[in-house]
Amino acid sequence: MADRITTEAPTTEAIRRAEPTARPRLARKPRGILVPLWLGYVFLYLPILIVVVMSFNDSSNLFVWRGFSLRWYPELFANEALMQGLVNTLIVATGATAIATVLGTLLAYGIQHYTRGGLIRAFAIAPAIMPDLLLGIGLLTFFSLITFTVGLHSVIIAHGVFATAFVTAIVLARMANLDPSLEEASRDLGAGPVRTFVRITLPQLAPGIVAGALLAFTLSLDEFVIAFFTSAPTQPTLPIVIYSMVRFGVTPEVNALASILLLVSIVTVIAAQRLTRLTGSTR
């Protein structure tokens, strides 16, 4: 804004001439406007900060600070329930991401090329919008009707469903920006539809697909409600383990776990931000 004032000010038009007098009033934005923002951040970060600070607490009492200690970190890795939950979660997230990435990409391609109506598009994206509660109990009833035993595989399928919707949405958005003439050129030069898809379409969609896969993976890691309904009690995912711990009494390892997860998500968000900026500038 500031440099626009200097470049536009010397025009002779009457309307423009009014600007220099008006601009300073706008530029001199009251500093007070940032106060609610800072208060908002305090609200958003205070709880998280407390958890991180308490992860270094020497006491096993959750509410009393008794000096700095790292003891909860090794204890976290010794906690079998939490570690098993972590392994389960990673298996589910990997499987669901694989399903979602392949199906989401194909679905987006199919929608873009072979359908006209918005109905199928809406249908494909619906699981992303519908309440997770509905999808969770729907799958639960369905699995029990076909007497499909629940376990990690059922959670993978369930997470695959809603993650597919996200991948589809992202790839569709990216597809809308593609130049169709490249595909036409490829076909004119004698390439079949499969070859055109693999050689021309897919590389162009790659950033969208990677972004979709990343999102699918992170969403699956954190997803609780659907997993709650579709998992077996013997094979809980990490959020479910945490849920039952919070319900029946938390031990301080959870603070350490929370801090590690927080660190992981900060790194992921910043990496994703870098990634989108990179692909955004090269294309």
Add this chain to the structure above:
Amino acid sequence: MLFLIVFMAVPVGLLAFYTFFKRGRFGGVVFEPTLDNWAKLFEPLYVGVIAQSIGLALVVTLLALLIGYPMAYAIAGLSPKWRTVALIAVVLPFWTNFLIRTYAWILLLNNAGWVNQWLQGLGITDEPISMLYTPQAIVVGLLYMYLPLMVLPLYASLQQLDPSLREAATNLGATPWRAFRTITLPLSVPGALTGSIFVFVPAMSNFVIPELIGGGKTIMIGNLVRDQFFEARDWPFGATLALLLTFLLVLVIVAQAAVSRRLTEGPRRG
């Protein structure tokens, strides 16, 4: 496509189908057609829960709007570089585990928790105030959880706003406050509506926060559905509740779409 039909359309269809049948004596479903499940929704107990859910979700949405609007407005006024940082800072808590954020509030609001320790330390109260396990705690928890979902669309609509409109208003002698009220505020209504939907929809169906922060004393539709499935083993009624919830939410979304369509088409129609 087939995958989605099998694992989304069929299960949801099945739920709709189940709502017309009876519950089995030991759970499960007995295939005797009945409308009892839908009639049951009108029992005062359930009407109360539904009304309470809508009420709580509305309060959360309004508070999110009140807090989120100034935040989005402030972010939109930052320089591009700081804007990105500020936005990431809003989104970041959203990417940390949902249950851990819920648990953080237990640490804060417990009778022996930090808020009470600070209040007593500052001499504001002598005895701990019970904050955890109250409806107010649920509101705070839900608000905390979904505030980022309000800030983002609001920011998007404020940022798209053509600054020259505001300048024009100021040039024509409007005070900053008046320019805000007549230009910025009306033009950001679509963003506010989208944000409200984003907050209202998950707030309505959440059952974890009412249970963990609300202590299970304040029951929302989500809790009811969960209980029908896992405790009462009344799947048909649980399905009915879930479909009612979805129906309410679709209604809200359709209303939102209609309102924002009218808003954007309004000027063209003159």
